[in-house]
Amino acid sequence: MGVKKNKKQKREDYRAAMKQDDVLTMPRKKFYRQRAHANPFSDHQLVYPPHPDQMDWSTLYPAYVAPEESQPEANPSATTTEEEETPVKVKKLTQDVEVADIGCGFGGLLIALAPVMPQTLVLGLEIRVSVTQFVEDRIKVLRRQNEESRAYQNVSVLRANTMKFLPNFFRQGQLSKIFICFPDPHFKARKHKQRIVSTTLNSEYAYAVRPGGIVYTITDVPDLHGWMVQHFEAHPMFERVGVEEQEGDPCVEIMRNATEEGKKVERNKGEKFVALFRRLEDPVF
Known part of the structure; x- marks a missing residue:
């Protein structure tokens, strides 16, 4: 009689099996579970x-x-x-990464953007180990399923702490788009310093995004939406994109409906708050 495996052993065996080159079935989230959020100020032993x-x-x-x-x-x-x-x-x-999805979660936006931007390299950045592994396995399977068309070769995921190391990965003006979708709201005032949008971090986004590039934000939390709008509008290198232009951007509709959080908000009949910010030209002295 075999030894009954616990949940951790089952997860480890499942993930090991997903690494085989002949796997063509999509990974299942239940084998990649972990906490909803990670402390960005902790030492995560990142490379x-x-x-x-x-x-x-x-x-x-x-x-x-x-x-x-x-x-x-x-x-x-x-x-x-x-x-x-x-x-x-x-x-x-042969070309640089141009689009970054910060806190990409389970990769819904990445997968949706891949066929829409087939000639653009899109990168998901995620700090949680298991979630990053899920997205990596998901992309591997999609690539295997589409070997002839070579689809999904333009998207990938990287475990990283964006709050600490964004300039380590991207040169000045390298990115044309940054997506910040349903970030952790950090409701308590003492936790606001952990929010992914702040005066300091917006300067790093301004460094990485080229003039004319766009930072996309979406949340279902009104207070966080107001916080992000306030901090981006106060930054001298960004201006808010008008509603008409915003709604004419095809990426906005994808951002609203492709992410797992976006679908969850839809199921719960919640409201989604969207704001886009354009990187301005560098000042001439």
């Missing part, structure tokens, strides 16, 4: 490049790796962590 030029994107977007003859030599100063000093050869891509 990150000290500079965007030292980030190796090849494992995330293998279909976009540049030919070998155009690859750079190993950079003796390149490291993957602050402690590690082994030289790293960074494989370059």
Whole structure:
């Protein structure tokens, strides 16, 4: 008689099975459960490049790796962590990542954007381990299911703490769009410093987003919506996009309906608050 497995063992066995190259069934969320939110100020033992030029994107977007003859030599100063000093050869891509979904959750927006932006590299950033693994497995299966059409090669996910390390991954003006969908509202006043939109973080978004680029926000919490609008409108490098232009942007409809949180709000007949902010041109001195 076999030993009965507990829930943790079942999850581990399921995830190990999902790593096989012949898996064509979509991952099931119940095997990737963890807490709804993570403390962004905690030490999560994350791996990150000290500079965007030292980030190796090849494992995330293998279909976009540049030919070998155009690859750079190993950079003796390149490291993957602050402690590690082994030289790293960074494989370059044929194009840069241009769209970031901050706090991508279970990847609904990423999957919906993939066919809408087939020539654009889209990256989901998620701090929770199990959720990141779910999105990674989901994308792998979709790629296998669409090998002939090569669909979903343009989307990927990365475990990262955006509040700490956004400039480590993206160069100045690299992004054309940032999505911030249903972020943790952190209702208590003492927790407001953990909100993903703030005076300091908005300056980092202004650094990463090119002039004319858009930051998309959506929430079902009126107070948080007001907070995000207030902080972006107060920032000198952003202006709010008008309602007519906002509603004419196809990404807005996708953002409203493709994410898991958006669907949950819809089921509960809640209201969704949307605001877009355009990155202004750099001032001339």
